Amino acid sequence: xxxxxxxxxxxxxxxxxxxxxxxxxxxxxxxxxxxxxxxxxxxxxxxxxxxxxxxxxxxxxxxxxxxxxxxxxxxxxxxxxxxxxxxxxxxxxxxxxxxxxxxxxxxxxxxxxxxxxxxxxxxxxxxxxxxxxxxxxxxxxxxxxxxxxxxxxxxxxxxxxxxxxxxxxxxxxxxxxxxxxxxxxxxxxxxxxxxxxxxxxxxxxxxxxxxxxxxxxxxxxxxxxxxxxxxxxxxxxxxxxxxxxxxxxxxxxxxxxxxxxxxxxxxxxxxxxxxxxxxxxxxxxxxxxxxxxxxxxxxxxxxxxxxxxxxxxxxxxxxxxxxxxxxxxxxxxxxxxxxxxxxxxxxxxxxxxxxxxxxxxxxxxxxxxxxxxxxxxxxxxxxxxxxxxxxxxxxxxxxxxxxxxxxxxxxxxxxxxxxxxxxxxxxxxxxxxxxxxxxxxxxxxxxxxxxxxxxxxxxxxxxxxxxxxxxxxxxxxxxxxxxxxxxxxxxxxxxxxxxxxxxxxxxxxxxxxxxxxxxxxxxxxxxxxxxxxxxxxxxxxxxxxxxxxxxxxxxxxxxxxxxxxxxxxxx
Amino acid sequence: xxxxxxxxxxxxxxxxxxxxxxxxxxxxxxxxxxxxxxxxxxxxxxxxxxxxxxxxxxxxxxxxxxxxxxxxxxxxxxxxxxxxxxxxxxxxxxxxxxxxxxxxxxxxxxxxxxxxxxxxxxxxxxxxxxxxxxxxxxxxxxxxxxxxxxxxxxxxxxxxxxxxxxxxxxxxxxxxxxxxxxxxxxxxxxxxxxxxxxxxxxxxxxxxxxx
Numbered sequence: 001x002x003x004x005x006x007x008x009x010x011x012x013x014x015x016x017x018x019x020x021x022x023x024x025x026x027x028x029x030x031x032x033x034x035x036x037x038x039x040x041x042x043x044x045x046x047x048x049x050x051x052x053x054x055x056x057x058x059x060x061x062x063x064x065x066x067x068x069x070x071x072x073x074x075x076x077x078x079x080x081x082x083x084x085x086x087x088x089x090x091x092x093x094x095x096x097x098x099x100x101x102x103x104x105x106x107x108x109x110x111x112x113x114x115x116x117x118x119x120x121x122x123x124x125x126x127x128x129x130x131x132x133x134x135x136x137x138x139x140x141x142x143x144x145x146x147x148x149x150x151x152x153x154x155x156x157x158x159x160x161x162x163x164x165x166x167x168x169x170x171x172x173x174x175x176x177x178x179x180x181x182x183x184x185x186x187x188x189x190x191x192x193x194x195x196x197x198x199x200x201x202x203x204x205x206x207x208x209x210x211x212x213x214x215x216x217x218x219x220x221x222x223x224x225x226x227x228x229x230x231x232x233x234x235x236x237x238x239x240x241x242x243x244x245x246x247x248x249x250x251x252x253x254x255x256x257x258x259x260x261x262x263x264x265x266x267x268x269x270x271x272x273x274x275x276x277x278x279x280x281x282x283x284x285x286x287x288x289x290x291x292x293x294x295x296x297x298x299x300x301x302x303x304x305x306x307x308x309x310x311x312x313x314x315x316x317x318x319x320x321x322x323x324x325x326x327x328x329x330x331x332x333x334x335x336x337x338x339x340x341x342x343x344x345x346x347x348x349x350x351x352x353x354x355x356x357x358x359x360x361x362x363x364x365x366x367x368x369x370x371x372x373x374x375x376x377x378x379x380x381x382x383x384x385x386x387x388x389x390x391x392x393x394x395x396x397x398x399x400x401x402x403x404x405x406x407x408x409x410x411x412x413x414x415x416x417x418x419x420x421x422x423x424x425x426x427x428x429x430x431x432x433x434x435x436x437x438x439x440x441x442x443x444x445x446x447x448x449x450x451x452x453x454x455x456x457x458x459x460x461x462x463x464x465x466x467x468x469x470x471x472x473x474x475x476x477x478x479x480x481x482x483x484x485x486x487x488x489x490x491x492x493x494x495x496x497x498x499x500x501x502x503x504x505x506x507x508x509x510x511x512x513x514x515x516x517x518x519x520x521x522x523x524x525x526x527x528x529x530x531x532x533x534x535x536x537x538x539x540x541x542x543x544x545x546x547x548x549x550x551x552x553x554x555x556x557x558x559x560x561x562x563x564x565x566x567x568x569x570x571x
Numbered sequence: 572x573x574x575x576x577x578x579x580x581x582x583x584x585x586x587x588x589x590x591x592x593x594x595x596x597x598x599x600x601x602x603x604x605x606x607x608x609x610x611x612x613x614x615x616x617x618x619x620x621x622x623x624x625x626x627x628x629x630x631x632x633x634x635x636x637x638x639x640x641x642x643x644x645x646x647x648x649x650x651x652x653x654x655x656x657x658x659x660x661x662x663x664x665x666x667x668x669x670x671x672x673x674x675x676x677x678x679x680x681x682x683x684x685x686x687x688x689x690x691x692x693x694x695x696x697x698x699x700x701x702x703x704x705x706x707x708x709x710x711x712x713x714x715x716x717x718x719x720x721x722x723x724x725x726x727x728x729x730x731x732x733x734x735x736x737x738x739x740x741x742x743x744x745x746x747x748x749x750x751x752x753x754x755x756x757x758x759x760x761x762x763x764x765x766x767x768x769x770x771x772x773x774x775x776x777x778x779x780x781x782x
Contacts, residue, residue, distance in 0.1 A: 133575070133743055181577055182576060182577030183578075185573070188742060189577075190576070190742060386599075386602040386606075388684045388688055389656075390660075391662070425762075425763040426762050426763065427762060428763060431762065441766060445763075446762065449594040472660065473657060473661045476660060477635065477653075477657050478631075480596050480653065480656070483594075483596055483599070484593065484595035487595060
C-alpha cells in the first residue's frame, strides 16, 4: 500500500514562508482535515470511545449540575457542567464578566461528590476561583437568548423549532472562553502532553466544547419537557445535529500566534507539507476525484449560507462565492487524467482565484487523502521547553538570518506614524490583551512584544556598529533589550513558518486575520467578524453527537448537507 | 499556594518586566522561576526579592563587565539573571568564577540549560553549598541553610560528576502568599490604566455581543 502510494508521488516543495505567512492569506485559511475538532472526532470514532451521563440534576428553573464522561481506551474524562439562572441584564460575552448561564470544567477521570462540591464553589467564580491539577480546562457559556426561548417554547408546545431561525443563529449557547494549560490553576499542558489522546494541540479544549454541546442539547430538552408538562416533543435529531456551540473570540487570542512561534510554525508546516504531498500525487483515483467533487459542491452550498454583517467579510465572502463558482466551472472540464492533477489545479487557482478561494481549494484537495496526510497531525504540537539562545553564533550569521527572515521589515520606515500607529498592551481593568492607538493613548510604556518586524529592524540597526566576528553572547550582554528578538530569530532559523511576515502594529492591521487563522486550525467555519478585532464562530455544528459517532460521519461533518453523508468516511 | 507552572511563569515574567527588565530577560526570569518551582525550590520568592533589591537600577550596573576572567558587576552586585543568561548563552564547558552574586540559586536554571546543551552535569558552588544539575534533575549538598542565601561572595560554575540521589521536576509549584503578592505588585506595573478610549475601542466595540 505504502509502496504504491510512494510510486504515485513526485516531490513538490512546500510553499515559501514569504508566500504563506502574510496576514491577508493567514486570515483567509479554512478548516481542513487536520483541524483540531476533526482530529478529535476521528480519534474518538477510531478508538471506539464511549460516553455516559452519570449525573443530570437540573431543577425546573434550569439550575443544577450534570456530569458527562468520555471513556477512551486508557482514560476517562468528565465534563462537569453547572447550569445557572442568569438575569438577562448580566449576560455579556466579554471574556471577563461576573456571571454566566453555564460554567464548566473538564475533569481528569470521574469526579467524586467532593470534587463536584469543590468545583461548585470555584468554577462559577471564574477569575476569582481556583481549580486544581485534576482539571484540564475551565469554560463558561451564555445562551443565545432568542434561539433558546424559541426552541424551548416550540418543543414545549409540541412542535419542532423553525429551521430558518435555527440556521440564522446556529447554536443554543456560545462559550466566552475555554481555558486550558494551567489557567486558574488547572493542569499544565505538560501534565497531559504525553497522553496519545492529547498528542495534537488543543484536544482537551476541543473535547470540552464537544461535551458542552451535548449538555446544551440535553438542557434545552429538559427545559422544554418541564415547561410542556407532557406536551413537549423531542428535538429532531437532524436539527439537533445542525447546532454547534458558538464562540466569541476577541483580542485575547490574537497574540497567541506571535507568542508561540515554534508551535505556530508546526501548524503551518504540517498544513503546507500536506498540501505539497497532495500536489505531488501523480494520478488521482476515481474515488478521490469524486470525493473532491462532492465536497466542492458542499462547499459551494456552505458558502451560500455563510453570512456576515462586517464590510470586510462581506467582500471576502463575495470573492469566495465567485471563486467557488469559477472553480466549479473549471473542475467540470478539468482533465484529471493528465498527470499531477492537484498541482495543476492548485497552480491554476493561484493565478485565478482570490486568497479565500485559493486556500479553500488547498483545504479541499486534502480531503480525499487521509491516508497520505492524517499521520502528520502528531507533528502539530511543540514542547514548551525554553529555547536556549546559541550565544556562540557569530553576528555575521545572525545578520544573514535577519535579512533572510525579516527582509520585508527592514524596508519599512518604522518611524512613520502609519507603520507604528498601534500598540498591543494589557489593560489594568481586564488583564486582557488590547490594541490601542500609540499616538492617541498613553499606552506605549506598556507595549507587549508583539511587533517582531519592528523589533527585528531595530536589532538590525544595532548590529551595524558591531563586527561580524563577535558572538551573540557578547552582543546580548551589552544589549539585553534585543534578547527577545534574537531568540525569535534563532527559532525562526529552524522553523521557517514561525514568523508572520507582516506589520502587526500598522494603522491598518486587522487582528481578525490572526483570529481567523487560529480558529481555522481549530476547525471553525462561517467566521463572522463583529468588528476588526473580534469574531463569532460556531464549533462542532453538524458533528455527530456521542451516541452517533460510531454510525455518523466523524470525518466530513464540517460540510453541511453533504449528500450521502458518510460515503467517504474511512477513506 | 499550589500553582500551575504556567501561572508561575507568566506571573514571574510580568513581574520581571514590571521591575524594568526588557522582555527577553523577563522571559528568562519567568522560565527560571518556573524551573526552580518545579524542583520544589523557592524560585518565585527569590525572584521577587531580587527584583525588589534591584528595582530601578539599570541592568548595565548589574551585568558582568566582561565574560573573560572572573565575572563581576560594575556596581559590585552581580544579578543572577543577567549573569545566568550569559552563562546559558555561552554554555561554557569549563569553569566560570563569579564575584558578589545576589541570590545565587537563581543561576541554577541557566546552569541547567548549559548542562542540557552540553549533555553533561554542571554544578554551582558557593559558601559550602553545592548544587548539581544535568538539565532535568537537581542534586543539592552541603550547607542547606545557605542554598537560598541573598548574597554569595564567590560562586563557581564547573563541570560535575554524574548525579546520584537527584530530584526530578514536579508538575506543580508552591509559591508563598507573600512572594505571590510581591510578584503581583510588580506585574501590575505592566498593565495600562484603562481610559475611556480603551474601554470603547481596545477590545473592539462593533456589534452587540448579546443576542
